[in-house]
Amino acid sequence: MDVRPLLLSIFTLALLLPVMYRRYQRRTGAPAASYRNRTGRLLVAAMASLVFVGVIGGAAFASNGDKDGSKTGTDVVNLVTAEKQADRAAPTPEEVATATEKNRVAINLTWLMLGGILVLFMQAGFALVETGFTRAKNAAHTMMMNLVIFALGVVGWFTCGYALMFGATDYHGILGLTALGSPVHIGSWNIIAKSGFFLSGHAYDVSIMAFFFFQLVFMDATATIPTGAMAERWKFSSFCVWGLFASMLLYPIYGNWVWGGGFLSQLGVLGPKWGHGAVDFAGSGVVHAMGGVAAFWGAKILGPRVGKFDKDGKARAIPGHHLPMALLGTFILLVGWMGFNGGSTFAGTDFRFTVVITNTILASAFGCLSCMLVMWRMFGKPDPSMTANGLLAGLVAITAPCAFVAPWAAAVIGTIAGVLVVAVVLVVERRFKVDDPVGAVAVHGANGLWGLLAVGLFADGTYGAGLNGVAGGVKGLFYGDAGQLAAQVTNMVVLVVFCSVMTVTFFSILKRTVGMRSDQDAEIAGLDMPEMGALAYPDFLEAQGPVFFPVDDGPRADGPNAPVSAAALREEMVR
Amino acid sequence: MKKVEAVFRPERLENVAASLDAAGFHGFTITDARGHGRSAERTGEWRGVSYEMLVTHKLAITVVVEDGEVDAAVAAICAGAATGAVGDGLVSVSELTAVFPIRDAQGTGAAAPS
Numbered sequence: 076m077d078v079r080p081l082l083l084s085i086f087t088l089a090l091l092l093p094v095m096y097r098r099y100q101r102r103t104g105a106p107a108a109s110y111r112n113r114t115g116r117l118l119v120a121a122m123a124s125l126v127f128v129g130v131i132g133g134a135a136f137a138s139n140g141d142k143d144g145s146k147t148g149t150d151v152v153n154l155v156t157a158e159k160q161a162d163r164a165a166p167t168p169e170e171v172a173t174a175t176e177k178n179r180v181a182i183n184l185t186w187l188m189l190g191g192i193l194v195l196f197m198q199a200g201f202a203l204v205e206t207g208f209t210r211a212k213n214a215a216h217t218m219m220m221n222l223v224i225f226a227l228g229v230v231g232w233f234t235c236g237y238a239l240m241f242g243a244t245d246y247h248g249i250l251g252l253t254a255l256g257s258p259v260h261i262g263s264w265n266i267i268a269k270s271g272f273f274l275s276g277h278a279y280d281v282s283i284m285a286f287f288f289f290q291l292v293f294m295d296a297t298a299t300i301p302t303g304a305m306a307e308r309w310k311f312s313s314f315c316v317w318g319l320f321a322s323m324l325l326y327p328i329y330g331n332w333v334w335g336g337g338f339l340s341q342l343g344v345l346g347p348k349w350g351h352g353a354v355d356f357a358g359s360g361v362v363h364a365m366g367g368v369a370a371f372w373g374a375k376i377l378g379p380r381v382g383k384f385d386k387d388g389k390a391r392a393i394p395g396h397h398l399p400m401a402l403l404g405t406f407i408l409l410v411g412w413m414g415f416n417g418g419s420t421f422a423g424t425d426f427r428f429t430v431v432i433t434n435t436i437l438a439s440a441f442g443c444l445s446c447m448l449v450m451w452r453m454f455g456k457p458d459p460s461m462t463a464n465g466l467l468a469g470l471v472a473i474t475a476p477c478a479f480v481a482p483w484a485a486a487v488i489g490t491i492a493g494v495l496v497v498a499v500v501l502v503v504e505r506r507f508k509v510d511d512p513v514g515a516v517a518v519h520g521a522n523g524l525w526g527l528l529a530v531g532l533f534a535d536g537t538y539g540a541g542l543n544g545v546a547g548g549v550k551g552l553f554y555g556d557a558g559q560l561a562a563q564v565t566n567m568v569v570l571v572v573f574c575s576v577m578t579v580t581f582f583s584i585l586k587r588t589v590g591m592r593s594d595q596d597a598e599i600a601g602l603d604m605p606e607m608g609a610l611a612y613p614d615f616l617e618a619q620g621p622v623f624f625p626v627d628d629g630p631r632a633d634g635p636n637a638p639v640s641a642a643a644l645r646e647e648m649v650r
Numbered sequence: 651m652k653k654v655e656a657v658f659r660p661e662r663l664e665n666v667a668a669s670l671d672a673a674g675f676h677g678f679t680i681t682d683a684r685g686h687g688r689s690a691e692r693t694g695e696w697r698g699v700s701y702e703m704l705v706t707h708k709l710a711i712t713v714v715v716e717d718g719e720v721d722a723a724v725a726a727i728c729a730g731a732a733t734g735a736v737g738d739g740l741v742s743v744s745e746l747t748a749v750f751p752i753r754d755a756q757g758t759g760a761a762a763p764s
Contacts, residue, residue: 392694392695392700392701393696394694394701458695458696458697460697461697461698497698500697500698501698504697504698504699514697
């Protein structure tokens with residue numbers, strides 16, 4: 076629509092206003108308009124308003140914008156040179172193909188980086204969940220662990236983590252990423268990669284940087300999981316050593332076996348021809364089960380918090396100080412998980428990512444509800460902290476199978492995860508007497524393993540053609556491939572054995588050298604001042620809830636009103 | 651002159667204040683308090699383990715009254731604070747020797763009981 080006549084009439088009207096007023100004033104004898112009186116100011120305001128309306132209205136109705144998107148991106152001068160256009164020559168097939176391929180890789184790299192950025196924000200989710208589930212007197216310490224694990228992880232990953240895990244990885248077809256070097260192998264079995272330390276040499280490459288970043292944030296998730304299980308008593312200096320160990324050795328070695336072309340991923344082409352070999356789409360095993368198993372051994376070797384178990388070994392409740400914080404963290408993790416799983420296609424041109432994300436959401440919702448209902452039924456209340464764990468359990472469990480299963484299977488996997496998380500929380504606390512304040516072992520460990528198993532059961536063969544060098548889609552037991560289940564179980568066993576040996580060795584050495592446990596007086600007083608030198612909430616420490624445990628010393632010799640001895644109280648708390 | 655102090659449930663604050671105001675006591679002080687009584691008032695659930703709230707949040711109110719107004723003030727507080735359940739709190743009355751309004755006391759040189 077041509078708006079020029081309309082604009083012209085509006086501006087003419089604006090100019091005519093003073094003339095019209097002058098005629099009106101002459102006829103009626105009203106006072107003359109001037110800048111000093113009200114009439115004059117009104118006239119100026121009216122003129123300005125008309126000009127303003129004209130400009131804004133003109134902009135709104137102007138027709139030169141590309142409102143339906145049909146014109147944007149059709150300027151072929153970006154593809155065909157101006158000389159060629161002058162010659163009326165068509166672009167060569169090579170030019171068209173190059174431009175198309177550039178676009179394809181651009182879409183994939185953009186999707187990969189977007190996913191990585193979302194996963195990076197999961198660090199905030201972990202920090203809030205862990206801090207909210209623990210006590211205010213340790214809040215600065217717990218937050219600090221979650222902040223510093225990020226930085227330690229980056230340093231370790233840059234130094235050697237990426238090189239050991241992905242130095243021999245080739246995603247040329249998707250990302251333009253070529254292998255940095257050949258892996259260390261025994262026969263045809265790859266054991267570890269060894270190229271790209273400090274991102275040097277050929278690793279200074281756009282595709283490698285994208286992949287390095289995306290995989291970095293996954294590693295940081297693994298490294299931060301044990302900080303929750305070991306919160307409120309872990310000596311900070313000792314924790315720092317863990318950050319480097321996890322990012323430089325623990326995560327990359329096992330990760331290489333599944334994602335870096337290592338022997339577990341080769342089970343399908345070499346060896347026993349089990350399905351596609353070990354399949355773990357976004358890391359139920361590589362990321363979460365590794366973190367969860369490490370968290371179990373860490374918390375076991377570290378010992379329970381002071382006051383967690385009474386004389387008879389019965390678990391006491393130590394309520395977290397900030398449920399809204401913890402549940403906000405859960406939501407942040409949920410959103411981040413869309414990048415975690417969705418981004419793991421590595422490709423926005425792989426339309427399966429819509430299935431991945433929808434399956435992820437389904438599992439999280441079903442996990443949340445099944446956990447809530449179990450808690451409600453068993454303990455009489457829907458229990459916010461456990462329900463949040465249930466949602467996360469569904470996410471962890473669907474992480475490996477999300478690309479390979481149908482939506483109904485995602486719902487089933489999530490539902491089972493929500494029940495499993497309750498069972499494992501209770502077993503870890505009551506049977507193993509391991510103090511896990513945030514439920515990391517149940518959420519990440521148990522459900523990570525369940526996710527690996529679920530691939531071997533529910534994968535429906537619609538996706539994963541060519542994965543790990545095996546033709547055809549990934550099929551689980553229920554779709555006729557028991558071999559895939561065998562590969563998954565092998566993967567689970569290797570994971571648990573490897574992670575247990577590594578972490579038990581590491582934590583035992585750590586305990587005998589640096590020491591793992593905070594000073595006990597510091598722990599009772601709260602770690603914020605002794606370890607961090609700063610309180611998280613200097614003005615808001617509340618004494619409320621089960622702040623002490625009644626001491627039963629039996630009848631006292633010196634009368635009923637004698638004060639409880641400090642020794643008796645202390646003994647009670649420490650047990 | 652007497653000081654009437656009461657420790658009561660925080661959720662009853664509006665009732666206590668309204669009740670005192672209706673009885674003609676227009677000035678009082680509220681402080682935060684934590685209390686522990688003979689029995690746990692509430693039971694919590696945390697990750698499958700139940701626990702007793704042994705120390706609970708309370709509010710304390712302080713009203714300064716003339717000797718003859720004590721009964722009316724105590725009655726007003728009780729009317730506002732009572733729920734009939736364990737943990738309603740208690741009212742105490744103590745003797746006051748002097749009260750100095752800060753704004754007026756300055757410069758007068760005299761302790762002026764209201």
